[in-house]
Amino acid sequence: MMSMKPDNPDIERYRIRFGQGASDRTAGNNGRFKVPVDSKMLFVIASDGLGWEHVSVSHPSRVPTWDEMNCIKDLFWAEDETVIQYHAPRSEYVNNHPRCLHLWKPVGVEIPRPPMILV
Numbered sequence: 001m002m003s004m005k006p007d008n009p010d011i012e013r014y015r016i017r018f019g020q021g022a023s024d025r026t027a028g029n030n031g032r033f034k035v036p037v038d039s040k041m042l043f044v045i046a047s048d049g050l051g052w053e054h055v056s057v058s059h060p061s062r063v064p065t066w067d068e069m070n071c072i073k074d075l076f077w078a079e080d081e082t083v084i085q086y087h088a089p090r091s092e093y094v095n096n097h098p099r100c101l102h103l104w105k106p107v108g109v110e111i112p113r114p115p116m117i118l119v
Contacts, residue, residue, distance in 0.1 A: 037071045058100040082111045
């Protein structure tokens, strides 16, 4: 079972090391990151805890695109891993940032996927 890649040098070079929310390698998968994707800067908060791996991805002026989310997914997880973006019941909505999307992966659980013919 793969998990977030805490020792990935690509991740570490984007880690925010000074100021609010700063961290270093000792924080493992937890921290804030500033990641350039196709000349656009994305802000990422990564965490692992309570049985979940999670990244939130935001852009200063718009919602991240599908391609940008794929780049972030492949930066933080292996290309052959499945992560999910939830659309929770409206009664459980949490919106702390209007231009932020989230990727989630439960630890130690294979995420079911529909047959490829349906996708």
